[in-house]
Amino acid sequence: MTLPTSLFEPPAPLAERLRPRTVAEVVGQPHLLGPGKPLTRVLESGRLGSLILWGPPGVGKTTLARLLAGEVGAHFIALSAVSAGVKDVRDAVTEAERERGRGRRTALFLDEIHRFNKAQQDALLPHVESGLLTLIGATTENPSFEVNPALRSRARTLVLHPLTHEDLLGLLGRALSDERGLPGVGAEPAALNLLARLADGDARRALSTLEVAAALADPVTEAAVTEAFGQHLPAMDKGGxxxxxxxxxxxxxxxxxxxxxxxxxxxxxxxxxxxxxxxxxxxxxxxxxxxxxxxxxxxxxxxxxxxxxxxxxxxxxxxxxxxxxxxxxxAPKSNSVYVAWKNALNAVREGETLPVPVHLRNAPTALLRQQGYGQSYAYYFDDPAGSFAQNYLPDGVRLDLYQPTGEGWEAKVAERWRKLMQAHGELEE
Missing domain, CATH: 1.20.272.10 (Zinc Finger, Delta Prime; domain 3)
Structure with missing residues (x-):
């Protein structure tokens, strides 16, 4: 097991110690790093353009940013949008201008770029557009919603996937054998399988839990993994x-x-x-x-x-x-009311505003009654036939909004609806 460099300086976390040193050591993402894939072509060309790396936590966004910048020989500046502001962006620009004077390009890595507001993102635009800064943004949120269109149009968005079960098992095996990891610590295969399953595709979570479990038991057991993990809460970005x-x-x-x-x-x-x-x-x-x-x-x-x-x-x-x-x-399913309501809204929004027929209008005062409001209205309980004969829509308007299905209770509704439409004269007998 890796020991502290001094009594007062504890070792870095396992996930940090095992951070890949070369692109070849990166686990997962074969759709980006396989032969002929986007990042492979970038590395072969030696030309790094602005990128937005979108994916869940613990899949290697920060690692890839560092490695890509290193592979093309770019100066690397890392900022976190959680704590950085416009001043930090200006400082990065100043540093990039100094590096350009030395003949070197600058890659600005902005972690959690979705945390930058519009003004902060806009501050990056001219420098990304001019090529002074090659932006590599990392986000767990959909860039379509969280990154300004102007900035997004100047960067290529690449999607990173959660690591597979096999990816995580390979990573855990490396952690137990690599001199930077936990050499000499054993682990039961069932424990590693459990850990890979609980990690939900997150390499950092898998390695952090392994480090705690290794302190609880050697060899690492399923019980130690369960204890190290605590309650397993499935990953979910609330509101994301x-x-x-x-x-x-x-x-x-x-x-x-x-x-x-x-x-x-x-x-x-x-x-x-x-x-x-x-x-x-x-x-x-x-x-x-x-x-x-x-x-x-x-x-x-x-x-x-x-x-x-x-x-x-x-x-x-x-x-x-x-x-x-x-x-x-x-339950039986019917979206007939949902469709009818959408049809009604569209009829109102797209049609002209027509007056309520006079016989349907409210007539609470003598003056309104003199204007004919409510006259000739056939009250159903006094005159059922007359009630069905009168028009309930503005003159000249015909609507077919509600179409009942034959599902469940609505099958009975459909038969009554048919008879009602016949009574209204809107269906043939």
């Missing part, structure tokens, strides 16, 4: 792309009538720390959008689950959300 991808997966699993998948995605969200109130609101939405009148009880159950989640909180209220999700997944 992962969050909305999980919501999308939950909604589509409910719509697709797959209760097991729906429960899995719900559990991923809850265990990842999602606000159960937001999840509950989305479940209520599903009840109206995808079940609708095929099962009118679905909305009532979803609202009850929302109330329960609010009243009980987590974890007690989570069971009500699970009950609602299973019910909605198993």
């Amino acid at each position: 792309e992962d969050f909305y991808n999980l919501i999308s997966a939950l909604h589509k699993s409910v719509r697709g009538s797959h209760p097991d998948a729906a429960l899995y995605w719900l559990a991923r969200m809850i265990e990842g720390g999602a606000d159960s109130r937001y999840v509950a609101r989305r479940i209520v939405r599903m009840a109206s959008e995808d079940i609708g009148l095929a099962d009118p009880q679905a909305l009532r159950l979803a609202v009850a689950a929302q109330d329960s989640a609010e009243f009980l909180g987590s974890p007690e209220g989570d069971l009500a959300l699970a009950q609602a999700v299973v019910y909605l997944a198993l």
Whole structure:
């Protein structure tokens, strides 16, 4: 095991000690580093353009930035958008100008570039555009949403993937054999498999946990890995792309009538720390959008689950959300009301604003009644036939907004709708 250089200077973390020294040592990302792939071509050409590296934590964004700059002989400046500001950018520009005077280009690595606001990102633009700075931005968030279009257009976006199980096993094996890692420490194969699974594709998490587990047991056991990991919380960036991808997966699993998948995605969200109130609101939405009148009880159950989640909180209220999700997944499906509502909105937004027919207008005063408001209105309970004969839309307007399906309870609705349209004279007998 690597020892401190002095009694007062502890060794660097294992993940830092094992940081690749060459591109050949990089684990994973074969779609970028394989033969003929984008970064391989960059290295072969010796010309490094501005890049945005987008991927989850612990997949090598910082390492790749350093190695790429080193391979093409560029001066490397590293900033973190969490703590850096416009002044730091100006200092980097000054340093880059000094290096240019020496005949050397500068690569500016900006970690978590999505944390820079518009003004800070704009401060980089002229220097990236002029070529003074070769920008390498790293982000865990979708650059389409978090990076200014002007800056994004001047950089090539490359997507980094989570490391595979095999990638992580290879990395853990290197950690146990490399002199910079934990040489001499043993580990049970089952323990390494467990660690690779729990790491969720994150190399830094895998190595950090291995380092703690090695301090607990030698050889490293499954029990030591479990203890070192603590409670395993699935990765989820609250409010970020992962969050909305999980919501999308939950909604589509409910719509697709797959209760097991729906429960899995719900559990991923809850265990990842999602606000159960937001999840509950989305479940209520599903009840109206995808079940609708095929099962009118679905909305009532979803609202009850929302109330329960609010009243009980987590974890007690989570069971009500699970009950609602299973019910909605198993329920017959209809989006007829959802489609009808969209059609109604489009009719209002795209059509001209027509007056309410006089016989349908409110007539609370004698003056309005003298103007004819409400006259000739056929009250259904007094005159059913007349009620169906009168027009309920502006003159000359015909709309076909609602089309019931034959699913569940809406099959009965469809038959009544057909008879009503015939009574209104809008369908032939």
